[in-house]
Amino acid sequence: MARPDAKVAERDQMNVVIVGHVDHGKSTVVGRLLADTDALPQGKLDAVRRECERTGKPFEYAFLLDALEDEQDQGITIDTARCFFKSSARDYIIIDAPGHIEFLKNMISGAARAEAAVLVIDAKEGVRENSRRHGYILAMLGIRQVVVCVNKMDLVGYDQKHFEGIEREYRAFLESIGAVSPRQFIPISAIEGENLASRGKKTPWYKGPTLLEVLDALPKAPPKIDQPLRMPVQAVYKFTKQGDDRRIVAGRIEAGRVKVGDKVVFSPSNKVSTIRSIEGFNTKPRAEIEAGWSTGFTLTEEIYITRGEVMSHVAKAPQVGTRLRVNLIWLGKKPFVSGRDYKLKLGTTALPVRISKIHKVIDASRPDRSTGELRSPERSAGGQGDPPRVPDPIIGRHDVADLVLELRQPIAFDLTADCEATGRFVIVDEYDVAGGGIITEAVSDDLRDLRDEARTRDFNWVPGGVTSAERTARNGHRAALVMFVGKAGVGKHKLARAVEKALFGEGRAAYMLDGTNVLLGVDNDLWVDAAKSELVRRFGEVVHLLLNAGHIVVSTTNTIGLADATAVQALIPDAPLVLVEVGDGSGQACDLLVSGDEPEAEVVAKVRALLDARHITAV
Amino acid sequence: MDHLDQLEQQSVYIFREAFRHFERLCMLWSIGKDSTVMLWLARKAFFGHVPFPLVHVDTSYKLPEMIAYRDKLAFEYKLQMVVGQNKQALDEGDTFPIKLGKRPDMSKEEQQQLRTACCGRLKSDALGATLHGTGTRMRLNLETGKYEVDPDKQPYTGVIVGARADEEGSRSKERYFSPRDKHDNWDVGDQPPEFWNQFKTDFAPGTHVRIHPLLDWTELNIWEYIKRERIPTVSLYYDQGAGTRYRSLGCGPCQSPIKSTSKNVDDIIDELKSGALKNVAERSGRLQDGKHGLEELRRKGYM
Ligand SMILES: Nc1nc2c(ncn2[C@@H]2O[C@H](COP(=O)(O)OP(=O)(O)O)[C@@H](O)[C@H]2O)c(=O)[nH]1
Numbered sequence: 001m002a003r004p005d006a007k008v009a010e011r012d013q014m015n016v017v018i019v020g021h022v023d024h025g026k027s028t029v030v031g032r033l034l035a036d037t038d039a040l041p042q043g044k045l046d047a048v049r050r051e052c053e054r055t056g057k058p059f060e061y062a063f064l065l066d067a068l069e070d071e072q073d074q075g076i077t078i079d080t081a082r083c084f085f086k087s088s089a090r091d092y093i094i095i096d097a098p099g100h101i102e103f104l105k106n107m108i109s110g111a112a113r114a115e116a117a118v119l120v121i122d123a124k125e126g127v128r129e130n131s132r133r134h135g136y137i138l139a140m141l142g143i144r145q146v147v148v149c150v151n152k153m154d155l156v157g158y159d160q161k162h163f164e165g166i167e168r169e170y171r172a173f174l175e176s177i178g179a180v181s182p183r184q185f186i187p188i189s190a191i192e193g194e195n196l197a198s199r200g201k202k203t204p205w206y207k208g209p210t211l212l213e214v215l216d217a218l219p220k221a222p223p224k225i226d227q228p229l230r231m232p233v234q235a236v237y238k239f240t241k242q243g244d245d246r247r248i249v250a251g252r253i254e255a256g257r258v259k260v261g262d263k264v265v266f267s268p269s270n271k272v273s274t275i276r277s278i279e280g281f282n283t284k285p286r287a288e289i290e291a292g293w294s295t296g297f298t299l300t301e302e303i304y305i306t307r308g309e310v311m312s313h314v315a316k317a318p319q320v321g322t323r324l325r326v327n328l329i330w331l332g333k334k335p336f337v338s339g340r341d342y343k344l345k346l347g348t349t350a351l352p353v354r355i356s357k358i359h360k361v362i363d364a365s366r367p368d369r370s371t372g373e374l375r376s377p378e379r380s381a382g383g384q385g386d387p388p389r390v391p392d393p394i395i396g397r398h399d400v401a402d403l404v405l406e407l408r409q410p411i412a413f414d415l416t417a418d419c420e421a422t423g424r425f426v427i428v429d430e431y432d433v434a435g436g437g438i439i440t441e442a443v444s445d446d447l448r449d450l451r452d453e454a455r456t457r458d459f460n461w462v463p464g465g466v467t468s469a470e471r472t473a474r475n476g477h478r479a480a481l482v483m484f485v486g487k488a489g490v491g492k493h494k495l496a497r498a499v500e501k502a503l504f505g506e507g508r509a510a511y512m513l514d515g516t517n518v519l520l521g522v523d524n525d526l527w528v529d530a531a532k533s534e535l536v537r538r539f540g541e542v543v544h545l546l547l548n549a550g551h552i553v554v555s556t557t558n559t560i561g562l563a564d565a566t567a568v569q570a571l572i573p574d575a576p577l578v579l580v581e582v583g584d585g586s587g588q589a590c591d592l593l594v595s596g597d598e599p600e601a602e603v604v605a606k607v608r609a610l611l612d613a614r615h616i617t618a619v
Numbered sequence: 620m621d622h623l624d625q626l627e628q629q630s631v632y633i634f635r636e637a638f639r640h641f642e643r644l645c646m647l648w649s650i651g652k653d654s655t656v657m658l659w660l661a662r663k664a665f666f667g668h669v670p671f672p673l674v675h676v677d678t679s680y681k682l683p684e685m686i687a688y689r690d691k692l693a694f695e696y697k698l699q700m701v702v703g704q705n706k707q708a709l710d711e712g713d714t715f716p717i718k719l720g721k722r723p724d725m726s727k728e729e730q731q732q733l734r735t736a737c738c739g740r741l742k743s744d745a746l747g748a749t750l751h752g753t754g755t756r757m758r759l760n761l762e763t764g765k766y767e768v769d770p771d772k773q774p775y776t777g778v779i780v781g782a783r784a785d786e787e788g789s790r791s792k793e794r795y796f797s798p799r800d801k802h803d804n805w806d807v808g809d810q811p812p813e814f815w816n817q818f819k820t821d822f823a824p825g826t827h828v829r830i831h832p833l834l835d836w837t838e839l840n841i842w843e844y845i846k847r848e849r850i851p852t853v854s855l856y857y858d859q860g861a862g863t864r865y866r867s868l869g870c871g872p873c874q875s876p877i878k879s880t881s882k883n884v885d886d887i888i889d890e891l892k893s894g895a896l897k898n899v900a901e902r903s904g905r906l907q908d909g910k911h912g913l914e915e916l917r918r919k920g921y922m
Contacts, residue, residue: 013622082784084837105812109794112814141814223620234635239668242697248666252632281667282848292620294631296666307639331812345817426817436814 012090012220017111019097019138020120021128025151028190029120030083030094031061033212036197039085040064061190065096089216097134104133104398105331108436111138116145116218118211123162123187124155127170135170136400139179140327140438142420145218146182149211154189158202163187184214223291228316229256230414230422232347233266233309237296248279249305250296251348254421257290258313264299266309267412268320269574270458274300302469304478308349310412310422314459318412318422320451320573323356323443324405328427329398332434336395336427342434344405346413346425353427356406356443361393404443408589410451410573415439450537450570454544458574471550472619475509479547479575480616482607483565484556486582490596492556495582495603500554502604508617511546513555518542536564540571547575552616576614580607623844627660630832632816633795634664634779637830638671640820641777645701645750648673650685651868652852653781653833655692656841659850660832661779662696672699672758674749674775678741679709680716680870688853693759700759701769703749708740716872734873741870750775750827776822779830785837786901793831794819801825838901839891846884858882867901 018026034040045064052059065083083094095114097107111117117138121131138146148170156162167185174181186195187203188211194200197212209217234251238244258264262275278286279296289295310318330336336355344353395401416423416438426436472478482499484492496512503510522538523530546553557565569577580603581590592610594603612618620628637644646661646669648654661669675689693700708714715737719730748754756769782793794810796818811819822828833841845852858864863876877896881887890896 011622084785105810109810109813112812234632235639237665239665239670242668242670244666244668246666250635252628279666281663281665292625292628294628294635294664343821421815424815426814428821431819431821431823432811433814433817433819434811436812436817 011086013093014090014116014215014218014220015093015095015114016116016118016215017095017097017107017114017143018118018120019107019111019130019134021122021125021130021134024120024122024125024128024131025190026096026120027062027065028060029118029149029151029188029196029211030096031064032190032193032196033094034083034085035061035064036193037085037087037212039083087212087216092215104137107134108137108141108329108331111141111143114143115221116147116215117143118147118149118215119182120149120151121166121170123150123152123166126166127173131170132173133398135174135179136177137329139174139177140329140400142416142424142438144180144221146180147211147214147218148182148185149188149190150185151188151190153187153194153203154192158187158189158194160187160203160205163206183218184208186211186214224255224419224421225257225290227255227291227419229258229264229312230254230318230419231258231311232349232422233305233307233311234294234348235307236305246279246298247302248296248298249311250294251311252294253289253291254347255291255419256313257288258297258311259288263314264311265314265317265459266303266305266311267318268410269305269309270455271303271305271309271574272301272314272459272461273303276300301463301467304468304472308347308351310347317455317459318414318419319442320410320412320455321442321448322407322410322445324407324411324413324439325359325403325441325443326405326425326437326439327400327402328395328435328437329400330395330427330435331397332429332432333397334429334434335397336401336429336435343428344407344411344425345428345433346411347422349411350428351407351409351411353405353407356404358393358395359402359404361395362400362402402440410447410570413439413442415441447567447570450540450567451573453537454571454573457544468548468550475550476619477508477552477611477617478615478619479550480552480578480611480614481543481547481568481572481575482552482554482578482580482611483568484554484580484582485565485590486586486596490582492582495580495594495600496554496556498600498604499607502608503552503554508552509550510552510554513543513546513553515539515555515557532564533567536567537571540568543568544572547572552611576616578607578610578614578616623840623847626836626840627663627844629835630657630660631664633818633830633832634661636816636818636820637777637779637796637832638665641775641828641830643773643775644671644777644779645674645775646671646779647746647781648675648689649781649868650675650681650689650853651781652841652845652856653783653836655850655852656836656844657779657781657832658692658696658698659844659848669696669698671779672701674701674703674746674778676742676745676749677702677704678745678870679704680714680741680872682855682868682871684855685853685868688851690759692851694761694764697761698759700766701749702757702759702766703745703754704757705741705745705748706755708744713737713740719872737873750778774827776827777830778827779832781833782829782831783833783836783838783841793829793834795831795834796820797829797831798822799827799829839888842884842888842891846888852884856887858886866896 018030020026035045048064049059052063083096085092095110097110119134121127150163150166153163171181186208187206188195190196194202195210197210199210231251231253233249237248237250258275260275260277263272264275265272276298278289279298312318338355341352341354344351414422424438426433428434484496486492500510500512518539522542523535526534543553565579579590580592580594582594582596584595585593592606594606646657648658715733718733719725745754749756751774752772757766758769760767784793794813797810798819819828853868855865855868858880862878862880864879864881865874866877879890881890
């Protein structure tokens, strides 16, 4: 049997998205590429031409794509939203992204899967709104390989000056938004087939490659093997019921490589362990694995980690923080507003997030006409005499914004420039992804120093002979801090003691840490007017030691303030904190709210239930 | 990493995301090559295990070989096998083969209509009822080897389906995670965006999500993977000497084999690469695929 394409399996495949302002000729470019690379079913082109002649309509390549879509209903394997064609060098999937603004969601979904983009600009109409918007979005999505086709050159007499004018204007635009410079600007006529699959005769002044030549020359993005290791934990599996005792930490390595025996750290919990084995099904055993693989590991020291943590090497761990400066595009039907929670998904983690500060709202099609910092004060809607004020910028549908996001809990992340996969995120509003963006800067918060202290401490911690998993197994519970908060005189101390006694009575390792006792000893060298932060720090470190010893520590904020509970939390990133508020609610987030006059036994029962629910007890 | 590795790794990632986010997750298994590759990928994702039920809709007209193969793999891989069927339609004789048997002289057009209607009842309706839990689910008891009525009647909220973008037009517009509304409808025009690998994993009560781990695979990729991983397949795909084979598997009365002498996986791969089938639709052997019938089936997600 003849095997003309016997090597197909080893050939590269590349996803290319085609974008541009509506009517600038995307469909025509795609149709022409399919026709010129012989990717169409036999006789299709002629049939469409004949049909056009019969009905007296001028032939359009777009009709060809429509006809293909009809054809697909009977199952032929070509498609319009994704078209397949081959060059001599590789196989292509062209993702057709609609140019209408209403289809921006689809354009983004297509582009987010692409390795390269072809942006089409109409030579006669020039650079238009969506030429700019799409250019901006490509840059934000991290698509570095962009080819610009200046189409319909036939309409401007294949004029070199005209072409250069458009190239200059568009390059300047991309530069102004800090985007990567396109690989190539190509003067083409999709209708006449100039400089697409073959070199045209009408542009002798153009010495560059044809579109197909440029595409063929685009390098495949190398896997990110040489970057620092990043693996967001997707799940921890143990299929005990199926008779499998392996405890497997699973995820996709997004960057870097890792081998058996490597010491790894999980952020933001700072837990440290060592790779014991690399697991897989129907694969050869391996001692090393790298970016691109969805894999799984067993660890030498069993540690309690959960989905969302990022595995890395100790030396090059991701950043951890609560405030992120980002660039974001919003696609939600409702605007993105301050003062309420949304869900942020980054890597495999999902956390509540809200807007902290909007720097500016950028009109992606005209970044020079942005609002926010750049906007001049406007008059409010009120009466004549009102002073002018700058209204809060609104992030509406299709807007792009530069803003700071704030999370309640610390998250592990990277700047997008350092690692793409952990440097980008989406925002979920109700049930739908409503926006996405990239992290441009880590914004410091009050707890940064404490978090850094905890990280350095944990990464260099000298383990004893007993692991925390062994302690958990022996004790029948994990270590945790139960903290009673509330106004003075509501009975926190009494309740804390009762919980300690109840837990101890069940055989748990429980310990009530009274802040006063830390003051009396550990803080003895501090002056009466010592900085509060130092008291909190020392208190937190004492808690950390007790947790490391495997205890459920019960305490109150009697000697430190309520706000300081989060400071203590920054020092114990690896253990759960259960906040029990006594009183009628301060409005701050807590895990359990009990009133001061509730019977002690009931409070104890509630705390117990909560510890079970959080898998602190009931492991 | 080659192209097959890349496809495999992305599918594995999708499987794990689905398993994580949908407590009520199941996977449709038609016994065909695509969903059997999916089954294999699930085992890749979960280190040899398949931690969710597999749903098969049995029209009762499937070739016996397919059912035997299904149950053999179910025991071998320790699968949670759930089977649904439109018993009422079968009991009432409301099927294409029975009606044709009564009136063998009916016109081609009428046959086509009845075929489509039959698919609607035996496949779409049965599938809907099985997924929603309104119809009887039969679950394979691996100890007794018998199918028993499944006490679980809760609807599934995440349904893994083996759709490939290269199959036909509308498939190419699917996302990896595509929402379906309360009436199982798919609003193609207004799907949420899919950024990078952040999928739609939140859904309103009553709605569900279709998950497509094979979206980026082509027919050729499927066969190359079957070869590489040595995945067992039904022999109906191969020419047994008569010079014909099935390219896609459906019900006995409504499918015809294609002319092909491919006797094994290697032959099929050669045949696909040679372009010999370039102008033949993959499902062309399936007689029910009149244009409108397909539309409806696609909307319901059966295929
Ligand atoms: N003169 C001329 N017209 C073109 C060329 N390419 C596309 N067109 C026309 O521009 C119009 C819009 O093209 P189409 O491909 O549908 O644009 P899309 O909206 O970007 O897909 C159609 O009428 C095409 O015939 C070209 O190279 N030269």
